[in-house]
Amino acid sequence: MFSLFGRKVRAKPQLDPSRSADINDLLRRADALRENSDSSGALQLYQKVLEGDPKCLHAMYWLAALYEEAGDLQKAKEYCERGLAIDPNQIGLLLRIGNVAIRALDPIFALQCYERVARLDPEAPDLDALMADQFCLMGRIEEGLAAFDRAIARNPEAVTLQSNRLFVLNFSKLLSPVELFQEHRRWGALHQSKALSLLKVESVTLDPEKRLRIGYVSPDFRDHPVAAFYEPMLEARDKKAFEIFCFDTSPAVEDAVTARLKRSADVWQCVTDMGDQALAETIRKSRIDILVDLSGHTKGNRLSMFALKPAPIQVTWLGYLNTTGLTAMDYRITDGYLDPAGETEHLHTETLCRLPLHSCFLPSPQSPPVSPLPASTSGHITFGSMNQWPKVSDEVKDTWASLLKRVDRSQLLIVARGGQNPVFRDHIIGEFMLRGIEAARIRVSPALDFLRFLELFSEIDISLDPFPYGGGTTTMQSLWMGVPVVTLKGATAFARNSVGLLSEVGLEQLVAITPGGYVATAAECAGNLAHLVELRAGLRERVAASSLMDAPQFCESLESAYRSMWRKYCAA
Structure with a gap:
């Protein structure tokens, strides 16, 4: 969700001229191997250095870096801790162990490391950006936004930081919908003005009925929530009328999802290393008729390239x-x-194109079977929050605490990145204790791999949607696992994310209009175990039979929209 960019770590431990010639020679050889991408050889030499000089911070730093790169986070952390035991104020090691903590999904420990660096050197580069990510992951949105503002003030040209800030603004009600639109429009105007001198006229055949070339640009052609909605469309498309180009901007290793998407696309181009101008030229040369962004202001987006207008539509x-x-x-x-209709047009620079449904869903073939209702054996209702913790605003905590007070003996299961850290776990539980809920009624789970995540629904009777940024993929996964979701309909599309999903499977009664109504709706649902048992037993089949999984119908509406856009463009 929040991006950690490739950053050069400042203040790395340096070679010490007072060391023996043999040790410094080993270090130079190790550095040379590392710089030539021989990680295995470098690891062996750095370890040999430590045999001769157990206090060599330079070797410890690079051993930590190499093990982190190899994915052995435990070893990386051990070498950082070993070095910091010698010099607790070594900034490079503090930044490195913070990075390791991020990869280990432990934002609170990462933030503690960065705060130590800030006390030692407030001018350390990119520090505010690093801290902003961690504040947001912990749900401290206002502090995260303040850190983003500081980071952007230091680096006004940091396009990705600007997008991250816009994305995070959707998690709170700090701005009204109009003010949030103005923030987006200011961003767009800035980047549009930079792109004007680079715009070129596209050369495409203006035939309203020709086979259209549709280009999709995304960093998420992987095992990612976007793929669960994109893949069924790609499979069901009209291959005679539409030619599909996928522009893969991700640096991540390709996976099984990538392989399936590649087989379904007509043309696949990996454009990870291309800058905006080069990517725009590649798209123009492909003579794309309609270019589709699948990211918006999320991680890895290429919106600044879209400002160059490489396609007619x-x-x-x-x-x-x-x-x-x-x-x-x-x-x-x-x-x-x-x-x-009529509610959000003024909040967009784009023309809104409304389909019967925004998307269709493809569940994982690894999905476990739907389990029996947990309350039938536990004797109490378990509510669950499987969404990202940053979505759980203070108003949500207030609402959920009111619900727990209303439903006797009920419990709340929360999934949160970093929940394995006792300090963060206690912090989350403490948020509810401050609201009058006993600690024993709150259970915190760390982030899980996908299969274990789905299996955890077997312990939940009713899912609770956060607001104002509601669930989409998570709501679909909950329904697929037989667990109904209670949501609050808000003033933005993010705040209405679950409304259509519930309505299309006949659960519109679980859509509340006010926080008080949300509590009443969830409490009423919890009070009818017989209905919950019946609903759980048939919900997967209901979802499977609904328009939410009707890929041919969805694809027909999407392609009809594309054709209408193109005809309008040709007529103009």
Whole structure:
């Protein structure tokens, strides 16, 4: 969700001229191997250095870095701790162990490391950006936004930081919908003005009925929530009328999802290392008719490239339920649940294109079977929050605490990245204790791998949707696992994310309009165990039979929209 960019670590331990010639020679050889990408050889020499000089911080730092790169986070952490035991104020090691903590999904420990660096050297580069990510992951949104503002003030050209800040603004009600739109529009105007001198006229055949070339740009052609909605469309498309180009911008290793998507696309291009101008030229040379952004202001987006307008028609869809702020983006694909007619047009630089449904869903073939209702054997209702912890605002905590007080003996299971850290776990539980809930009624789980995540639904009777940034993929996964979801309909598309999903499976009664109504709805649902048992037993089949999984129907509506956009463009 929040991006950690490749950053050069400042103040790394340096070679010590007072060491013996043999040790320094080993270090130089190890450094040379590392710089030539011989990690195995470098590891052996750095370890040999420590045999001769057990206090060599330079060797410890690079051993930590190499083990982190290899994915052995425990070893990386051990070498950092070993070095910090010698010099607790070594900034390079503090930054390195903070990075290791991020990869280990432990934001509170990472933040503690960065705060130590800030006390030692407030001018350390990129420190505010690093801290902003961790504040947000812990749900401390206002502090995260303040850190983003400081980071952007230091580096006004940091496009990705600007997008991260816009993304995070959706997690709170700090700004009204109009003010949030103005923030997006300012971002768009800035990048649109930079792109004007680079714009070129595209050369495509203006035939309204030709086979259209549709280009999709995304960093998420992997095992990622976006793929669960993109893949069924790709499978069901009309291959005679539409030629699909996928522009893969991700540096991540390809996986099984990537392989399936590649087989379904007509043309696949890995464009990870291309800058905006080079990518725009590649897209122009491909003579793309309609170019589709699947990211919005989420991690890894290429919106600054879209500002160059490399295709006649540009569309944003799926990854971000808000405006991009770019006038070069012609349409945003949505539906009447997310953006009811007449309510949000003024909050977009794009024209809203409403389909019957915003997307369709493909569940994982690894999905475990639906389990019996936990309350039938536990004797109490277990509510669950499987969404990202940053979405759980103070208003949500207040609402959930009221619900727990209303439903006797009920418990709340929360999944949170970093929940394995006792300090963070106690902090989350403490948030509810401050609201009058006993600690024993709150259970915190760390982030889990996907299969274990799905299996955890077997311990939940009713899922609770956060607000104002509700669940989408998580709501679908909950319904697929037989667990109903209670949601609060808000003023933005993000705050209405679950409304259509519930309505399309006949659960519109679980959509509340006020926080008080949310509590009453969830309490009423919890009070009817017989209904919960019956609902759970048939919910997966209900989802499977619904429009939410009707890929041919969805694809027909999407392609009809593309054709209408193109005909309008040709007529103009």
